[in-house]
Amino acid sequence: MKFQNILLLTSLALGSVISENIDYAYTTDDLKYNFKCLEDNKGVCKYLEKELYEATNGLSEIHNLETPLKFEAFVDDLSKYRLYPSREVVAVVLNKEFVPLSTKDKNIISPYPNSEAILENVSKENENDFYLVLNNFKSNESYLDSLREDFDSSIVMEITEELKSLGLIGYPYGQSLFIPKGEFKKEFFFPKRREPERMDATAKNVTEFCNDMVNLEKSHTLINWEDTLISKESITTKVRRAVKKLVKCYVPKKGKKNEDDELKNNEVENELNRIIAVGDIHGDYEHLIAILRHAKLIDEENNWIGKDSILVQVGDLNQRGNETPKIYNTMIDLREQAKEKGGIVYMLLGNHEILEIQGNHFYTSMSDYELYGGVEGLEEAFSPEGRIGQFVRQEMNVTMVVGDSLFVHASLTPEHLAITEEGTVDDLNAHAREILLDTPSVEGLYELYLQGVNHTVYNDPVFNPDNGPLGTREFANGAETDEMCSRLEKTLELTNTKRMIVGHTVQTYGKIRTKCNNKLILIDIGISRCIGGGYYGYLEMLTDKKEIWARYLGGN
Numbered sequence: 001m002k003f004q005n006i007l008l009l010t011s012l013a014l015g016s017v018i019s020e021n022i023d024y025a026y027t028t029d030d031l032k033y034n035f036k037c038l039e040d041n042k043g044v045c046k047y048l049e050k051e052l053y054e055a056t057n058g059l060s061e062i063h064n065l066e067t068p069l070k071f072e073a074f075v076d077d078l079s080k081y082r083l084y085p086s087r088e089v090v091a092v093v094l095n096k097e098f099v100p101l102s103t104k105d106k107n108i109i110s111p112y113p114n115s116e117a118i119l120e121n122v123s124k125e126n127e128n129d130f131y132l133v134l135n136n137f138k139s140n141e142s143y144l145d146s147l148r149e150d151f152d153s154s155i156v157m158e159i160t161e162e163l164k165s166l167g168l169i170g171y172p173y174g175q176s177l178f179i180p181k182g183e184f185k186k187e188f189f190f191p192k193r194r195e196p197e198r199m200d201a202t203a204k205n206v207t208e209f210c211n212d213m214v215n216l217e218k219s220h221t222l223i224n225w226e227d228t229l230i231s232k233e234s235i236t237t238k239v240r241r242a243v244k245k246l247v248k249c250y251v252p253k254k255g256k257k258n259e260d261d262e263l264k265n266n267e268v269e270n271e272l273n274r275i276i277a278v279g280d281i282h283g284d285y286e287h288l289i290a291i292l293r294h295a296k297l298i299d300e301e302n303n304w305i306g307k308d309s310i311l312v313q314v315g316d317l318n319q320r321g322n323e324t325p326k327i328y329n330t331m332i333d334l335r336e337q338a339k340e341k342g343g344i345v346y347m348l349l350g351n352h353e354i355l356e357i358q359g360n361h362f363y364t365s366m367s368d369y370e371l372y373g374g375v376e377g378l379e380e381a382f383s384p385e386g387r388i389g390q391f392v393r394q395e396m397n398v399t400m401v402v403g404d405s406l407f408v409h410a411s412l413t414p415e416h417l418a419i420t421e422e423g424t425v426d427d428l429n430a431h432a433r434e435i436l437l438d439t440p441s442v443e444g445l446y447e448l449y450l451q452g453v454n455h456t457v458y459n460d461p462v463f464n465p466d467n468g469p470l471g472t473r474e475f476a477n478g479a480e481t482d483e484m485c486s487r488l489e490k491t492l493e494l495t496n497t498k499r500m501i502v503g504h505t506v507q508t509y510g511k512i513r514t515k516c517n518n519k520l521i522l523i524d525i526g527i528s529r530c531i532g533g534g535y536y537g538y539l540e541m542l543t544d545k546k547e548i549w550a551r552y553l554g555g556n
């Protein structure tokens with residue numbers, strides 16, 4: 001391995017590799033390939049060859065394939081073969097019939113039209129498992145420049161996907177993120193109906209899943225995205241801010257009106273400097289803190305140093321991971337502190353906050369139970385009397401408009417806005433607030449259940465776990481069709497916003513992705529080590545520079 005590396009670097013240094021003639025055979029423990037440049041562009045072949053070498057070396061270290069894979073690697077002008085030339089990719093893997101292997105990449109013309117050139121130039125002596133075509137980015141040099149540092153990460157990602165689709169690597173790489181949770185019947189949520197053994201087994205499963213993820217999912221050790229400029233466009237961060245500290249006046253249901261009146265009397269329109277948006281945390285306190293420090297929102301003692309920044313966390317601080325109570329306390333304290341120091345911390349509801357309120361702890365780990373003081377302690381903390389329970393009920397919103405961006409945990413569709421008659425974001429929040437303020441502790445919910453009452457926290461459309469604003473994956477996972485984008489745009493139009501920023505649907509390999517021309521920004525990058533990956537990153541919006549950035553903290 002070392003020898004190969006030295007050979008490559010030496011030949012690059014001596015300039016003896018002329019890109020048109022590059023045709024070397026490489027061998028790592030698990031991947032053997034020949035490299036051939038079909039179409040060069042400004043020396044990119046040389047560059048890609050090195051990136052590919054680094055990627056395969058890294059992959060060879062984290063995987064242990066029974067039989068080494070053989071493939072031919074080509075550099076070609078991929079833009080000629082893409083249906084949407086504006087959506088360039090670094091690499092595409094083709095099977096032996098030259099059909100893209102990966103199901104996620106449907107935008108390439110299939111089968112690959114340049115297969116003859118590939119066939120002509122493949123090494124005849126060995127049977128290949130697949131072909132890897134690397135893009136020479138001939139069509140867009142500025143794009144190539146912006147991507148330079150990310151080539152090896154992209155190649156790692158592409159080959160890993162292919163190893164998965166070939167069935168050569170599995171758990172946890174090919175693992176669905178969902179823990180087997182058995183029957184999902186509401187009566188199991190209730191204390192007196194719970195079977196302790198079942199609860200223990202579930203917590204153990206959650207814990208084991210987390211441990212597996214930490215020990216086995218190693219792609220994050222190879223992937224190191226560079227900060228990416230998502231777009232350059234004017235951003236408004238005008239927000240209504242209370243100038244005086246508000247007197248809290250929450251009385252279930254009737255209290256809402258008072259609170260609104262209070263707010264209106266005390267608020268001013270204010271232009272704020274930047275917005276930091278952070279995805280799902282799922283019980284990874286260390287990663288949350290690392291992100292907030294990197295974003296210069298807090299110092300070493302976790303004090304707010306973000307001045308007039310706005311932090312938006314899009315929900316799901318809890319479950320799966322291990323330090324949930326600490327996370328809520330830190331965030332709630334920070335929100336208070338930021339307010340005093342001219343900043344704002346917004347925290348949105350995620351589906352997992354609602355699960356906890358409903359008494360569904362199927363995603364709670366053993367160590368979280370210990371920290372809360374058992375399931376009783378957990379339910380007390382999330383009850384109408386507990387600190388977290390009060391915060392969730394009284395303060396967290398389903399969705400928020402901050403400046404000209406719409407934030408929501410999963411996604412907001414035009415149908416969601418139609419849940420209330422008035423159809424506005426404020427009304428949707430008020431509607432959810434009314435339900436939450438009326439939601440008793442899990443004990444209380446059980447009593448209602450015994451009386452045959454289904455509390456709305458279980459069946460109101462705003463909390464529908466499959467298609468509600470905290471649960472839907474329609475936009476996040478759906479094909480990026482004109483229809484999908486126009487539905488997204490409809491929501492933006494109805495809420496008078498320019499973009500929707502969401503969590504909930506984990507983006508693989510820790511990369512913040514966008515859809516519909518950056519109108520949808522997906523920021524759940526699997527921050528928690530317990531959900532696979534443990535990637536660090538966040539979204540930064542700068543008003544003065546008119547820039548939206550995906551920021552990454554670098555290798556783990």
Ligand SMILES: *[C@@H]1O[C@H](CO)[C@@H](O)[C@H](O)[C@H]1NC(C)=O
Pocket residue numbers: 086087088139140142143
């Ligand atoms: C290059 O690609 C970037 C990113 O897709 C795009 O914004 C830009 O307009 C492209 N430039 C040219 C000259 O095609």
Ligand SMILES: *[C@@H]1O[C@H](CO)[C@@H](O)[C@H](O)[C@H]1NC(C)=O
Pocket residue numbers: 180181182198201202205
């Ligand atoms: C725990 O995981 C095992 C193995 O995946 C599964 O068979 C079992 O049903 C799970 N138990 C619970 C209570 O979720």
Ligand SMILES: *[C@@H]1O[C@H](CO)[C@@H](O)[C@H](O)[C@H]1NC(C)=O
Pocket residue numbers: 345346347348395396397400
């Ligand atoms: C919920 O929304 C209101 C109104 O926009 C805002 O004042 C409040 O800070 C939000 N709550 C949280 C926890 O972000």
Ligand SMILES: *[C@@H]1O[C@H](CO)[C@@H](O)[C@H](O)[C@H]1NC(C)=O
Pocket residue numbers: 452453454
């Ligand atoms: C509550 O919901 C369950 C299941 O969705 C249903 O069987 C039951 O009839 C409902 N009870 C009431 C009072 O609506």
Ligand SMILES: CC(=O)N[C@H]1CO[C@H](CO)[C@@H](O)[C@@H]1O
Pocket residue numbers: 037038039117120121
């Ligand atoms: C595209 C390309 O490089 N094709 C080459 C494949 O190999 C044949 C035969 O060696 C060459 O003539 C082609 O130029």
